[in-house]
Amino acid sequence: MARLNLLEETRFEKVPVTVYPSQSDASIHVANRIASLIKEKQANGEKAVLGLATGATPVKVYQELVRQHKEEGLSFQNVVTFNLDEYFPMQPTADQSYVTFMKKNLFDLIDIPAENINIPDGTIDINQVQAYCEAYEQKISALGGLDIQLLGIGRTGHIGFNEPGSAPNSGTRLVTLDDLTRRDASRGFGGKEYVPTKAITMGVGTIFKAKEIVLMAWNENKAEIVKKAVEGEMSPEIPATYLQLSNNVEFILDEGAASLLTRFDTPWLAHDVVWTEFLTKKAVVWLSLKLNKAILKLTDEDYNNNGMAELVTEQGPAYNINIKIFNELQRTITGWPGGKPNVDDTNRPERAEPAHKNAILFSPHPDDDVISMGGTFIRLADQGHNVHVAYQTSGNTAVWDDDVLRYLEFVQDFAVAIDDDQGITSKIYTEAREFFKTKKPNQVDPEIIRTVKGLIRKGEAIAGARFVGLPDENIHFQNLPFYDRTKFSKEVSFEDDILQTMELLRKVKPQQVFAAGDFADPHGTHKVCFDIILEALLRLRKTDEWTKDCWLWLYRGAWHEYPIHEIEMAIPLSPQEVKRKRLAIFKHQSQKDVPVFPGDDPREFWVRAEDRTSDTAALYHKLGLADYEAIEAFVRWKFD
Template sequence: MSSSSSTRSHSEIFEKIPVHVFATPTAAARELAAEVRQLIEYRKAEGRNAVLGLATGSTPVPFYRELIRLHREEGLSFQNVITFNLDEYYGLAPEHPESYARFMAEQLFNHIDIPNENIHIPSGQVPGNQVFVHCREYEEAIEKAGGIDLQILGIGRTGHIGFNEPGSSKESLTRRITLDRITRQDAAGDFRGEQNVPHFAITMGVGTILRGRKLALMAWGENKAGIVARAVEGSVTDTVSASFLQEHPDARFFVDQGAASELVRFKLPWLVGPASWSPAESMRAVCWLSKKLGRPVLKLVDEDYNENGLSDLLSEQGPAYQLNIRIFNRLQNTITGWPGGKPHEDDTYRPERAKPYPKQCLVFSPEPQDAVVAMAGTMERLQDQGNHVYLANLTSGSLRVSDSEADKFAGTLNELAISTDESAAWLPQKAYADEVLRILAEKGEVGEDPELLRRLKALILRGESRDAAQAIHIASSEVSFLDLPFYEKGRYRRFKTTEEDVVAVASLLRQQRPNQIYLTGHSSDPSSVSAMTFSIVMQALQQCMGEDWRSACSIWIYSGKEKPFAPHEIDMAVPMSPTQMERKQRALGRFQQLTSLEVQAPDRDRATARHYDDLGLAQYEAIECFQRWRAA
């Protein structure tokens, strides 16, 4: 256990590793970067090198940007820094768009003054019969440099650090490893399909990592909250390699509020001290108790509260019968078959107001599949109940489309041109198809998609998006594609938004003047498409503040595909019948590039319905759920 555990507050008693929680990833990155600066300057004063272990992926991007800022604006030099990266995909050349060698060059090394000879990254191309020797030499290079002073880490959904998948032992060293299915699913977007993700990687071992003098693990967003809690509060186990950090003398977690949300001090604060029994906290506590005991809310009794750390809640808001009734009614009031509000009805206890009717409903989808995955049934119901639904795809989604889809399209067009008469009318189409096929052949899997190819992939996804919309009764004319510049000019984990993006969304808002807005991404990893588009929409809404439509516009958040809302987090629950679920699945079937998580969306909708059933509410086939946006 960390040596600094004795300094933690009473509220942190369940945490076996110090966890520093920040309002934003940027704030966390700044504090960690300041610590790195102190290390570099201290070692420089000693006439020695500072040795850093570095991580890849989206998590450390804010940290690397802060290091670059310190170099450019405050003169921090990296001349005396030696780095060792945690891992690299096996089989990828350094110039491959998704290699970690290229990632590090683009995200950090090309922007600072570190000597090239001081940079160490495992090779993804070492021949198979030389992998063992290469890994041993990597260990020896770390030892020769004096060992790692500070190791930067991220954490995967399986709890891996580096690529130390479940089953990695505490003593493991640098080696080649087979990637877990979940890890490959998470990387599917980067590689335009799970089938293209490498099956192997070379990674520092857990033992290699634990030899670092200091360890700092970063995690952002609610999607990482569950695994952070397991690593910090659970038992030490090789099924969660990050849990081994509990046994390190100087390991710390740097997390934002989303990633900290499953820790006991935030999730179950009444177990670590006095709680403030707000309506939201009371709802959370009663739902937790119901789930823990496996009994519906209305069957909980006084002893259940007293014996499970909720005596304060009972004394303040009890007896149990009255408290149960209040919570049950609040849960029941979240359920509505009228997500746009039921016209000419009392809306006192309904999630959405009755007026105006019909409503102008603007649904923002970060990539074209996202809104259909999360709320196809709700969009269909809004439309069928007389509201006007406008689906705005914020990005083209072209990065999701595989080369094979473009090849199939171009090949079909070519065959059609050849099988038709040789008239001049078909010459432009054949020339276009030939050019696409030539680009695909020349670029291979390593090359970047030129504009012509990205545009074709965008058009393929546009067709799928319109087909999916029609399956839920939304006309093609009510589907738009903003193709925001940050996406069209970037790649996953390398996006940078500009004012141009915000202006485009603000223009659409003023055109639509919506009564309802649906969007997602409020708690996602900050470098993800959903988080970046959420920020863009919020900035655009701020620009529209004061306009007559803005104050009367309700904003609803739909959950991301990785982490659905729990019942106590839901403000509006829209039930679906078996027939509606069939239509949602047909709409999802229009997309050819869905990830495993997206395909499983109907199962998550059914799981939400089971949660409501377990709490004692009506049984439904499935439920799509939403939170009312409450600005901080």
């Protein structure tokens, strides 16, 4: 019976999929499989031939293998490795080289013989590439093929650098990189224009010859492409779908990457479910949007024809379910983000008392506050709450070099105008110009330039917060140490950051904390900043009485919004408030037009913000609720 249920659950999946609670759990499992293979081959006097991948996905696998080498004596003397790919052209000593990556994360930390390491050569003469690729294939074949091949998956669906259009029988070759792939790599190179346009990669056919293929994917930002690869039709547009043809493949996912698979996203379509309140709400919203019918117009037949017959049987008729879910959604909408005083708050998202709350908005970068929840920020200040804002990082990475010179030139000219000594500024200006002339892509700026860039963003943040209505004493710049430390090392302590955050929270004693919950932020800063806030609050809850009345609300950034069924507080904005929010965003001039790190969305941040909030409002309206200009959405973090 258990086997039958498993088959029923996974019937939409065309490849074997194993889901782990976390990336760490999954990575340790994969590392153990590799270690077992190595030991088995050692016992038989054979070589273990590994196909390895690069990027963020396999890093924790390599960390666990290194740990087992250092602490448990796992030897790599009998291991031969072949890496999937390398940029072309690419010097092996470059920071972005996969040679550098593999040495840093694995090879320099274990006892593998140097002659057993094979990585595509990014320095080969273009006229010799074809012969080189053929020799790479032959070397793999001469060793009996790959015993296990590790893969990640790109957002284009590429495996290795086999981009859309790759053939299922393709071999090792030179390829042209997709624009999205280059955009995703742009942060590591200091801009897309510096990312190579080509790469040498093993082919799909080469990968297929491996005795075992393990594709790993982590986090929600990979969920969409994972669903297409696992459940979609085979297509050259998504090369990972070719893995459906293999009998030796397994997808290893964490819960985020698996979240859009049918058995997790719409489980009622895959198997019998227990209709919890949350699942019922999710299913009814899904049905309404799928049929393009307001919730109150859904019928028993609609439920029966779309895999939800059991729900109607248990909780029906449809009208009763519709009314219940409609009311739940209606109650999320409030014009009082700090709570409406002197009213019954039983069915409201926020408490009525105290009427005027202490609130603190944590902004990972200096503009996340107004981009993500600018309308709510303004509303809280207008309604008389004691609102604070804390800018967690300087954001100095995201300032153009030209802006540094422009501001320094202003200071110089101002010094001349008032007949002041400009020697220090002139010296900084000269040094900055000389540095920028020879600055390499993605090179870390000297401390003084990072300071200037941070001050540029600080000034913009102050202007935005003042525009919202905050007094200067309620504007806090944390400049958390991790932000600059991680520019030089990935192994950093966050203790200073946590203690500083605890100190600020004790000073404000907020009833409301707003924090970025956009954990799919492609740069990772939002997640780190949230973890710091959460740890600070958890520690304070053990000692400080005021924390018992402190609620933590999460907002999302410019990348995407919470799904409707998860939203617990929805703040509608009028056309006038949308305009005020836009003007607050405009105070961040260094991020306007073309920011340094725009992500994969060509729209300006203010356009993304307005489109996101208007889309949320439109979804509420499609479900049959009021028609608002825009809605900002929040989810409450549950501590207990």
